Amino acid sequence: MQILGADFLASLGYNVDIEATSKKVITREEWEKRLNDVKIRKEDMNKLVMNFLVTEGYVEAAEKFRMESGTEPDIDLATISDRMAVKKAVQCGNVEDAIEKVNDLNPEILDTNPQLFFHLQQQRLIELIRNGKIEEALEFAQEELAPRGEENQTFLEELERTVSLLAFEDVSNCPLGELLDISQRLKTASEVNAAILTSQSHEKDPKLPSLLKMLIWAQNQLDEKAAYPRINNLSNATLEDPTV
Numbered sequence: 001m002q003i004l005g006a007d008f009l010a011s012l013g014y015n016v017d018i019e020a021t022s023k024k025v026i027t028r029e030e031w032e033k034r035l036n037d038v039k040i041r042k043e044d045m046n047k048l049v050m051n052f053l054v055t056e057g058y059v060e061a062a063e064k065f066r067m068e069s070g071t072e073p074d075i076d077l078a079t080i081s082d083r084m085a086v087k088k089a090v091q092c093g094n095v096e097d098a099i100e101k102v103n104d105l106n107p108e109i110l111d112t113n114p115q116l117f118f119h120l121q122q123q124r125l126i127e128l129i130r131n132g133k134i135e136e137a138l139e140f141a142q143e144e145l146a147p148r149g150e151e152n153q154t155f156l157e158e159l160e161r162t163v164s165l166l167a168f169e170d171v172s173n174c175p176l177g178e179l180l181d182i183s184q185r186l187k188t189a190s191e192v193n194a195a196i197l198t199s200q201s202h203e204k205d206p207k208l209p210s211l212l213k214m215l216i217w218a219q220n221q222l223d224e225k226a227a228y229p230r231i232n233n234l235s236n237a238t239l240e241d242p243t244v
Helices: 002-011 028-037 042-056 059-069 078-091 095-105 114-130 134-151 153-167 182-199 207-223
Strands: none
Touching (some): 042 059, 042 207, 059 078, 078 095, 095 182, 114 153
């Protein structure tokens, strides 16, 4: 990261000297000129946008963007709808349907990823408990999850934690209530989504968030050397004048 950061700062015309103690003050006019001097190809920007749309599953937006910009996605857009159907099924608590859809897409995804399959089965157990199907939940835990727990200590601990929900009359207010929160569904759905993308030889995360993290890191490095107009709000990318 230090090399990348140094190269980035150097591209803006600054020598990175970690020993220096005084800060250079850079005016907005000077900073904007240096930023404008950094040339970025429109093709690269378009690919970045397409990567985000495809990875996050915005199939209609991706199709429209392809027509408007001529940027081709690196995977078949038809597969996005199938992937989003799986993700939505998990988010809605329809885990059995999600598992079936994953197997229709590619049976090897679950066959080669025991952790993902366990988490899907765990989510199914959570949904049974959520719906008050106690006997069915116990039977499912004993028949489907317990054997996997015997083979994997981490799985066993997660199973015990989930089954502990049954000890509380009001599971929504128990110490383990977060398992019933929508965030748990989203976590499982995200894991499934990443696995499907990986099976399609696509990055599991969009590139844009990583670049934004790099921007924050680069600014933090430069803060030690200079006072300059920086971006504090990534949602609007507004340059704020330096404080000296």
